[in-house]
Structure formats: C-alpha cells, structure tokens
Amino acid sequence: MALTGNVYQVLEDIVGSENISDEPVILDTYAFQYLAETETGTKFCARPGAVVLPGSTEEVQAIVKTCNRYGVKYKALSTGWGVWNAVSGAGTIQLDLRRMNRILDIDEKNMYAVVEPYVIGAQLQVEAMKRGLNCHIVGAGANFSPLASCTSLCGHGLSGIFMGYSARNPLAVEWVLPTGDILRLGSLGSGAGWFCGDGPGLSLRGVMRGFLGAMGAMGVFTKCAVKLYPWHGPPVLPMQGVTPEYRTSVPDNFRFCAIAFPNWDSFADATYKICEAEIGYVMGRQLPPGLVPLLLARSSAEYAQIRQSGMADEIMQEFKHAFLLVLAGGSLREIEYQEKALREILAETGGWIPSLTQDPEVQKLGFSFMLKADRQALIFKLACTFHTSFGAPTAWDAAVAGAKMGEKIKKKYIEKGVVVDDLADNAWGGPYEQGRFGHLEELFMYDPSDPESAKGAVEYIAEADEAVLKGSLGQPIGALPKQAVNVYGPACFNYQDWMRKLKRAFDPNIASDPISYIE
Amino acid sequence: MALLDYRNDMQRCSRCSLCKWPPLAQIKSWRFSNVCPSMVWGNFHAYSAGGKLIAALSLLDGRIDYSDKFLEIVYQCQMGGACDVSCKVTRDLEPLEVMLELRAKCVEDGQLLPAHMVMIESLRNDDNPMGKLKAERGKWAEGLDVKDITREKADVLYFAGCRYSFDQDLWGIARGAVTLLKKAGVDVGISGKEEACCGGRAYEMGYRGELTKYAEHNIETWNTAGVRTVVTSCSDCYGTFKYHYPKVGKTMNFEVLHITEYLDRLIKEGKLKPTRKVPLQVTYHDPCHLGRLSEAYIPWEGVERKVLGQIVIQDPPKEFRRGTNGIYEPPRDVLKSIPGLELVEMERIKEYAWCCGAGGGVKEAYPDFALWTAKERIEEAEATGAEALVTACPWCERNFRDALEQDGEKMKLYNIVELLLEAL
Ligand SMILES: Cc1cc2nc3c(=O)[nH]c(=O)nc-3n(C[C@H](O)[C@H](O)[C@H](O)COP(=O)(O)OP(=O)(O)OC[C@H]3O[C@@H](n4cnc5c(N)ncnc54)[C@H](O)[C@@H]3O)c2cc1C
Ligand code: SF4
Ligand code: SF4
Numbered sequence: 001m002a003l004t005g006n007v008y009q010v011l012e013d014i015v016g017s018e019n020i021s022d023e024p025v026i027l028d029t030y031a032f033q034y035l036a037e038t039e040t041g042t043k044f045c046a047r048p049g050a051v052v053l054p055g056s057t058e059e060v061q062a063i064v065k066t067c068n069r070y071g072v073k074y075k076a077l078s079t080g081w082g083v084w085n086a087v088s089g090a091g092t093i094q095l096d097l098r099r100m101n102r103i104l105d106i107d108e109k110n111m112y113a114v115v116e117p118y119v120i121g122a123q124l125q126v127e128a129m130k131r132g133l134n135c136h137i138v139g140a141g142a143n144f145s146p147l148a149s150c151t152s153l154c155g156h157g158l159s160g161i162f163m164g165y166s167a168r169n170p171l172a173v174e175w176v177l178p179t180g181d182i183l184r185l186g187s188l189g190s191g192a193g194w195f196c197g198d199g200p201g202l203s204l205r206g207v208m209r210g211f212l213g214a215m216g217a218m219g220v221f222t223k224c225a226v227k228l229y230p231w232h233g234p235p236v237l238p239m240q241g242v243t244p245e246y247r248t249s250v251p252d253n254f255r256f257c258a259i260a261f262p263n264w265d266s267f268a269d270a271t272y273k274i275c276e277a278e279i280g281y282v283m284g285r286q287l288p289p290g291l292v293p294l295l296l297a298r299s300s301a302e303y304a305q306i307r308q309s310g311m312a313d314e315i316m317q318e319f320k321h322a323f324l325l326v327l328a329g330g331s332l333r334e335i336e337y338q339e340k341a342l343r344e345i346l347a348e349t350g351g352w353i354p355s356l357t358q359d360p361e362v363q364k365l366g367f368s369f370m371l372k373a374d375r376q377a378l379i380f381k382l383a384c385t386f387h388t389s390f391g392a393p394t395a396w397d398a399a400v401a402g403a404k405m406g407e408k409i410k411k412k413y414i415e416k417g418v419v420v421d422d423l424a425d426n427a428w429g430g431p432y433e434q435g436r437f438g439h440l441e442e443l444f445m446y447d448p449s450d451p452e453s454a455k456g457a458v459e460y461i462a463e464a465d466e467a468v469l470k471g472s473l474g475q476p477i478g479a480l481p482k483q484a485v486n487v488y489g490p491a492c493f494n495y496q497d498w499m500r501k502l503k504r505a506f507d508p509n510i511a512s513d514p515i516s517y518i519e
Numbered sequence: 520m521a522l523l524d525y526r527n528d529m530q531r532c533s534r535c536s537l538c539k540w541p542p543l544a545q546i547k548s549w550r551f552s553n554v555c556p557s558m559v560w561g562n563f564h565a566y567s568a569g570g571k572l573i574a575a576l577s578l579l580d581g582r583i584d585y586s587d588k589f590l591e592i593v594y595q596c597q598m599g600g601a602c603d604v605s606c607k608v609t610r611d612l613e614p615l616e617v618m619l620e621l622r623a624k625c626v627e628d629g630q631l632l633p634a635h636m637v638m639i640e641s642l643r644n645d646d647n648p649m650g651k652l653k654a655e656r657g658k659w660a661e662g663l664d665v666k667d668i669t670r671e672k673a674d675v676l677y678f679a680g681c682r683y684s685f686d687q688d689l690w691g692i693a694r695g696a697v698t699l700l701k702k703a704g705v706d707v708g709i710s711g712k713e714e715a716c717c718g719g720r721a722y723e724m725g726y727r728g729e730l731t732k733y734a735e736h737n738i739e740t741w742n743t744a745g746v747r748t749v750v751t752s753c754s755d756c757y758g759t760f761k762y763h764y765p766k767v768g769k770t771m772n773f774e775v776l777h778i779t780e781y782l783d784r785l786i787k788e789g790k791l792k793p794t795r796k797v798p799l800q801v802t803y804h805d806p807c808h809l810g811r812l813s814e815a816y817i818p819w820e821g822v823e824r825k826v827l828g829q830i831v832i833q834d835p836p837k838e839f840r841r842g843t844n845g846i847y848e849p850p851r852d853v854l855k856s857i858p859g860l861e862l863v864e865m866e867r868i869k870e871y872a873w874c875c876g877a878g879g880g881v882k883e884a885y886p887d888f889a890l891w892t893a894k895e896r897i898e899e900a901e902a903t904g905a906e907a908l909v910t911a912c913p914w915c916e917r918n919f920r921d922a923l924e925q926d927g928e929k930m931k932l933y934n935i936v937e938l939l940l941e942a943l
Contacts, residue, residue, distance in 0.1 A: 383829040
C-alpha cells in the first residue's frame with residue numbers, strides 16, 4: 001500500500017470500503033491520461049496512492065481534513081479527461097467525484113441550475129431545454145462537467161458568443177477549501193440561495209479560478225449554480241438517423257450555415273459586425289478547412305481517400321476563412337430580422353454561404369453538432385490525438401494574428417511528417433460574450449502511440465510557445481500554469497507571485513496537489 | 520488477432536469517457552443517461568471500456584499483474600457493446616474487440632472464474648453451458664408436430680438454443696415460434712436432442728476454442744442437412760451465427776434469420792395475418808445481440824498505414840462494426856402489425872439500448888449485478904407508461920423475469936412471439 005500509516009483506513013471509514021481502492025489496476029486507469037506523453041513521454045503519469053469516491057460534501061470535507069492532518073495531498077476530478085487531472089505521485093489521493101452527479105435544481109425563473117461535479121453538459125442541456133433554457137457547452141464537447149468548467153478550468157466554447165465564458169457563468173458556489181473548511185460564495189454565503197455569485201456574501205470568483213482555473217489545486221468544488229440562457233427551440237430535439245450520423249431538423253426560428261470570406265481581414269471584420277449586431281447563438285471555427293472532409297467520411301481511411309482524390313479541394317478552399325453559425329430567433333420575425341442583418345454583413349464584407357451548408361441534410365447535421373457539441377471528439381479520429389497551441393483569450397484581430405502564425409510554424413512539422421497534414425490550418429475558436437474577446441487556438445493532430453510523432457508534438461509546442469512570447473500574443477490556452485507562469489509571468493507583471501501568495505494563504509499545507517498549477 | 524495486436528488501440532484511447540454515455544446527441548434525460556452497466560455498478564474508471572483498455576495495456580506492459588480485482592473488472596461486464604457504439608461515433612477504435620481479446624488472454628493464462636468453469640465443464644460434457652443433460656435437450660418440443668431434421672428434410676431449421684431448450688418457463692415461446700412458422704406454411708424442422716450450443720457465450724467469456732468447435736460442427740451439420748434457412752428465437756445465437764461463424768472460414772450454405780425478421784417477412788408477404796386486437800401499450804427492449812451486435816461479419820485483412828503525415832488508416836479501408844445496421848425495425852414492425860397494440864419507445868433504444876444484464880457470463884458469475892442491470896431497464900420501461908415490456912431474446916427474458924419476481928413488480932413481460940400468437 002502506497003499510503004503510510006492508517007490513512008487508508010481513516011479514508012475507508014469515511015467513504016466505505018467499496019468507494020476506495022489502491023489496487024494497481026484501478027490506480028493505473030487514473031494514471032493514464034490524454035496528453036500524458038507530452039509530460040512524461042508515456043501514456044501514464046504518476047499513480048495516485050489511492051482513489052476515493054466521495055458521495056457528499058461532508059465526505060469530501062472529511063477526506064480533505066484527513067489529508068491535511070496526515071500530510072497527504074489530494075486532487076479532485078469531475079470527468080477526469082486530460083493530463084491536468086494527474087497527480088504528483090503516490091503521496092496524493094485522487095478524488096473521483098462521479099458519485100456526486102445530481103442536478104439539484106433548475107430554477108426556471110432565475111435561469112440557473114445547481115449542479116454537482118459529475119453532471120455533464122449533455123445531461124444539463126436536455127433537462128434545461130425541457131424548460132426553455134440552455135447551457136453553455138465548452139469546446140471539449142458535451143461530455144464536460146459544467147461545474148468543473150465554471151470553477152476549475154477554462155470555459156471557452158462556441159456557444160460563448162451568446163452564453164459567455166465559464167468564468168462568467170458560476171453563480172453561488174459551495175467550496176471545500178484546501179484546508180477542509182467550507183466556504184459558500186455569493187448569495188449562498190448569506191443564506192440567500194444560489195441566484196448570485198457576487199453577494200450578498202463573499203464574491204471570490206477571481207480567487208477561486210482566475211481566468212484559467214486552478215486545476216484541482218485550490219480545494220474541491222462540490223456544488224455550483226450555473227447560469228442558463230434562453231432556448232427558443234422545442235423542449236426535445238428529436239434526433240434522426242442511426243449512428244454515427246445523428247441529425248436534427250432546424251426549427252423554423254433557427255438557421256444554420258457556414259459563412260465564408262475571401263481573406264482573414266474580412267473574416268475578422270464580419271465577426272465583429274455579427275457580434276455588434278448581437279445575432280449569433282452559436283458561432284465559431286468548428287470546421288477548419290482540413291477537417292471539412294470529416295463531414296463526408298465515416299472512417300479515417302475514407303477521409304484520406306477524399307483528401308487524396310482531390311474531390312474536396314474546392315470545398316476546403318472555400319472554408320479557408322470560414323466559420324459556422326447558428327442563429328436563434330425568439331420569434332419568426334426575429335429570425336427574419338437576424339437573417340436580414342446577416343445578409344447585410346455579408347454584403348459589406350464580401351462573404352458568402354458555401355453551397356455545402358445549404359444542403360438540407362448538411363444543415364441538419366451541422367445544426368445538431370453545433371448545438372449539442374456531441375461530436376467534438378471527431379478530431380481524434382484521424383491520428384487519435386491532438387494538442388493545441390497559441391489561443392490566448394484576446395481581441396479577435398489578435399486571435400487571427402495567432403492563427404496565421406500557427407499556420408506558418410506548423411507547416412514545418414507537417415513537412416517533417418510528425419503531425420497530420422491538416423493544410424496547416426486548424427485554428428479553432430470563436431468570439432465570446434458578443435465579441436468582447438475571442439480566441440483561436442492552433443490545433444494539431446499526432447499519433448500518441450508513435451514515439452516520433454509524440455516527440456514532434458512536443459517540439460512543435462516548444463517552437464510555438466517561443467513564437468507566442470516573441471510576438472506578444474498572450475499565454476497559450478493549453479499551457480499548464482506550472483510551467484507557463486515561469487515563461488509568461490515575467491512578461492505579464494509577474495502575476496505568478498499573486499497566484500503563489502493566494503495558493504499559500506488558502507492552502508498552508510500545500511495539500512491540494514499543485515502539480516498542474518503553482519506551489 | 521491477439522491482444523497484442525490491439526496495443527495501439529489501447530494507447531490511442533483518450534480517456535474521454537464517451538463510452539460511459541449513449542452517443543451524446545441521444546441523451547434524453549438525466550435519469551437515463553448512462554449506457555455502461557459495468558461502470559455504474561463498479562464506479563471506478565477501470566470498469567468502463569476505456570478503463571479496460573488501460574488495464575489491458577498496463578498488463579501487457581508489465582505494469583500490473585493479474586489479481587482478483589483485475590478479473591472482476593474484466594468479467595463484471597456483459598460484453599453488450601454499448602460502449603463500442605458510443606466510442607465509434609467519433610473514433611476508429613475497437614474497444615469491444617480489445618475486451619474480447621483480454622478475456623481470451625485471461626483464459627489462456629489460466630485466469631478463470633469458477634462460475635465460468637462450471638459452464639464450460641457442462642458445455643464440454645453436454646453441449647450446453649447450463650448444467651443440463653444433453654439427453655433432455657429436445658424436451659421443449661415434445662408433442663409438437665414438427666419435423667426432426669436428423670431424420671427428414673426440411674427447408675427451414677428452427678434452432679432453439681440452450682436457454683429455450685432447458686429453461687422450462689420459456690418453452691412456450693419456442694413452441695409458439697414453431698407454431699407460427701407452421702401456420703404460415705413454412706416447411707420447418709428442429710434438431711431435438713441433437714442440437715448443440717452455438718458457442719457464442721463461451722466465446723464472449725474468453726473460451727475461443729469452444730466457438731470454433733461448435734461453429735464447425737453446426738455449419739457442417741446444417742450444410743449436410745441441406746437447410747435453406749436457419750431461424751432462431753435466441754438473439755445471442757443469432758449474433759453468433761451472423762458475426763462469429765463466418766470467421767471460422769467455412770462456407771455457410773444457408774441464410775440465418777432471427778425469428779422476428781422471419782415473422783416480419785411472413786406478415787409482409789401476407790402469410791401471417793394478425794387480425795385479433797391486442798389492446799396493450801408496450802415498450803420494446805432491443806437485445807444487444809439482435810441490435811448493435813447482430814451486424815454481419817465483414818472480413819477485413821489488411822495493414823495499418825500512415826498517410827498525410829500521421830493519419831492512421833486501415834489499408835484496404837475497413838468497415839467498422841458500429842451498430843448501424845442492427846436488426847432494429849423488424850421486431851418493431853411485427854409489433855406495429857398487431858391491431859390494438861401501441862408501441863412506445865424507451866429513451867435508450869436500438870444501437871444505444873441499455874443491456875438486460877444477462878450477457879457475457881455475468882448472470883452466472885455476478886447474479887446481483889445482472890439483476891440490478893435488469894431493474895434499471897425495467898425502471899426505464901415503466902417510465903414510458905407502458906403496461907408491458909416486450910423482448911425477443913430468452914436471456915433478456917429470463918433476467919427480466921427474475922428481476923420482476925425479486926421486486927414483486929407488476930409490469931408485464933412478453934416475447935414478441937406470444938403477442939403475435941394472441942393476434943392471430
Ligand atoms: C480534448 C479536450 C478538449 C478541450 N477543449 C476545451 C475547450 O474547447 N474549452 C474549454 O474550456 N476547455 C477545454 N478542455 C479542458 C476541460 O476539459 C474543460 O475545461 C472542462 O470544462 C473541464 O471539465 P472536465 O469535465 O473536463 O473536468 P475534469 O477533467 O474533471 O477536470 C479539469 C480540471 O479541474 C479539476 N477539477 C475538476 N473538478 C473539480 C472539482 N470539483 N473541484 C476541484 N477541482 C476540480 C481537475 O483536477 C482538473 O485539473 C478540453 C479538454 C480536452 C480533454
Ligand atoms: S474507449 Fe473510446 S470512448 Fe472510451 S475512453 Fe477510450 S477513446 Fe473514449
Ligand atoms: S460491454 Fe457493456 S458493460 Fe461492458 S464495458 Fe461495454 S457498455 Fe460497459
């Protein structure tokens with residue numbers, strides 16, 4: 001047993017023997033992670049000392065206090081997808097929060113839901129839609145945890161144009177601090193319910209997550225009220241088709257299309273105009289040109305055939321400066337107005353709607369995957385993994401500048417054959433909060449089971465990061481704070497000093513494993 | 520293929536957990552949004568398909584060794600393949616194949632479950648995994664006016680399978696199926712006590728040799744008997760004939776149909792005319808092996824190659840088994856042909872249906888888990904408001920019956936055959 005003394009026994013007394021394990025086979029399934037190869041050179045990170053499955057806030061609190069008492073670290077995860085869930089070693093207990101999986105309330109009038117960590121976006125969305133509401137879904141896809149996104153990591157997704165960034169979406173939060181004390185943020189702190197994140201009661205959103213999130217290094221978030229937004233579609237969106245081609249009809253008061261432009265400048269101008277007109281519901285660069293053939297292929301071999309035959313060249317060319325857009329009207333008159341506004345913007349910027357997305361079947365497909373974010377993981381199909389570069393949250397013009405730079409650097413690695421030839425252009429992202437800011441991250445695909453490819457990925461990131469620094473393009477979205485603060489901190493008023501001070505003030509024993517964050 | 524051949528698939532799993540959910544677009548409520556019984560029962564990630572891929576990689580790489588927990592993770596799973604469907608919405612990976620190979624490796628390495636050993640012992644002695652005497656196999660058909668194909672020729676062979684042959688509670692359904700075929704004028708025969716197991720259950724438990732043995736034996740017997748069609752009411756047998764038998768490389772000179780496909784055909788040809796009203800609201804449970812696991816085997820022999828840099832392709836292109844072409848409509852069409860009967864759907868249906876809980880050797884090795892899985896499905900059926908749950912597989916039926924009995928539930932349970940008989 002990796003844990004010393006009777007810690008295991010104490011934890012077992014808290015959660016019951018069926019909810020704790022230090023069996024190597026169990027531990028390894030938490031050590032294995034997406035992107036582990038970029039950190040450790042293998043698919044495995046360090047094994048935790050044990051995995052614990054708490055079922056309530058009280059149990060979480062008791063575990064955290066035990067860890068503080070015995071000098072053991074802990075790290076929580078909600079769905080546990082990505083290397084930022086990894087622990088620093090056998091001295092850390094992994095808290096898998098999957099037993100805390102309830103939607104505790106959906107308050108229709110005040111437009112929020114109270115969720116536990118293991119509620120996923122797809123669940124919350126269907127329950128919200130039944131009540132005329134919708135939730136923001138991040139780019140990872142609808143299998144993400146809205147609580148984790150609101151409290152602990154990032155928050156950008158293509159519904160962000162209308163539904164904001166996840167840092168903006170948490171209302172009241174229940175937080176088991178790194179020491180084990182419970183803090184209730186916002187209105188919950190003064191017993192006034194969940195409706196507000198900023199009071200009456202403490203408003204500590206900045207401390208709780210900053211811009212990116214503390215990635216499990218600031219205690220455990222056990223409940224969160226998440227903002228919901230209007231949904232003007234039917235309570236249930238009936239899906240047609242059989243796997244893997246699910247689709248849904250576009251309701252009369254919605255529109256789906258791609259919008260293409262002759263160059264990056266007009267692409268950027270149109271984005272600003274759409275945001276100013278406040279007409280977008282879901283919008284972004286979901287299908288960069290190299291990924292468009294995925295719409296037509298079921299397997300990677302079919303994709304390759306399409307690419308190599310040249311039959312999609314024209315379509316890919318058309319998608320070079322394009323994004324996908326869903327418009328939602330509260331009424332038929334409103335959707336007509338939005339359509340008219342869009343047409344005017346296209347006329348002003350020289351944009352057009354590619355014929356591919358005028359096809360009714362493609363519309364059904366595109367509408368369903370933009371709205372439900374159910375097939376984001378398609379990007380894994382080609383080489384089985386991908387990673388990201390650039391993508392700082394910034395002004396849209398700067399995001400576009402990052403995309404251009406990414407393309408230039410990636411070309412070299414495509415030539416070396418270590419990453420997928422995606423035409424060097426896989427900039428994914430969109431404008432958020434009606435264009436207040438946005439991001440475009442340069443994704444690249446590689447094969448994690450191929451050491452040369454994995455090594456190439458690491459080299460590409462290093463070069464991209466250097467370019468970011470030189471070009472003052474902002475901290476890359478995929479950089480783990482642990483390393484990033486040392487690189488970008490000095491260029492940004494040494495913000496890491498504040499992070500460190502906060503971490504130490506809230507976590508004097510450094511019990512909440514800082515491996516992905518800051519110590 | 521051996522486990523080692525799938526090492527890349529294991530490394531390429533991204534731990535996204537999509538195999539724990541139905542395809543995300545098909546989630547309809549919080550309550551019925553899980554798709555993997557093993558995961559909900561076991562709770563640690565290891566119990567999911569992705570978890571089992573990692574466990575397999577870890578074993579292959581010598582990071583871990585066999586343990587009781589390892590075997591529990593491997594075998595506490597019905598092999599129903601819902602995970603495989605969900606994974607393949609976005610991936611070209613083979614999680615179910617890896618899990619099958621992992622079981623085969625466990626068996627090869629002598630890592631056996633006592634409950635499964637009992638089944639295999641019975642299979643070796645009496646050609647059935649149910650601990651029954653071979654001599655009693657044909658009893659279900661006693662007094663039924665049907666040809667014995669070991670003595671006379673028939674166009675169609677009705678294959679009862681082990682569960683219908685030995686589970687007396689279910690004999691009526693097998694007899695009913697033959698009665699329906701005869702009513703439609705089908706020249707049908709059975710093999711009686713000479714019938715032998717399909718071998719599918721053993722295969723899914725990791726015992727590869729048994730499948731090859733029974734596949735060779737059955738194909739040869741039926742070819743020799745000259746039957747045109749083999750029809751079975753058992754979904755497990757059906758899935759085995761369609762997907763696993765072609766792998767042994769023997770020509771099959773007969774068509775394989777599930778009884779629901781055949782009945783659907785007979786109704787559409789006007790040979791069976793359901794005219795009597797059956798005023799009942801029902802919901803239909805898709806058995807895994809009749810649904811997502813029933814797609815015909817498409818042989819693929821080739822290599823993995825890289826193109827356009829790092830794109831991993833199968834050369835020649837491989838048709839992945841995604842559950843797209845399972846037998847979903849024929850059972851529904853039979854039900855819809857019955858006057859007065861109304862079909863309402865559950866939330867998890869067709870390729871992403873929740874499993875009944877009986878498969879993969881789970882009912883025998885982990886009966887509590889099997890019953891819990893069935894109860895979860897019964898709750899889903901009840902949530903539709905239907906009065907009855909209908910299925911088309913004896914294993915599902917046995918497990919649902921046991922679950923309903925244990926909880927004293929009122930929901931009625933039918934096989935499609937019973938309802939059609941009532942309607943004639
Ligand atoms: C392929 C992929 C694509 C992604 N794309 C995007 C994207 O486009 N936009 C975006 O915003 N994010 C993205 N992410 C990052 C991340 O998945 C999301 O931010 C997500 O919202 C977090 O939810 P999760 O369910 O993935 O959390 P998890 O993976 O469970 O956790 C994420 C982090 O938060 C910590 N954590 C989780 N829950 C708690 C808790 N209750 N208390 C304390 N700490 C906790 C974990 O330790 C971990 O460090 C992506 C991730 C992957 C793997
Ligand atoms: S098996 Fe497939 S769906 Fe499951 S975690 Fe791995 S990649 Fe994801
Ligand atoms: S076969 Fe069924 S029980 Fe086993 S991992 Fe897949 S979904 Fe879960």
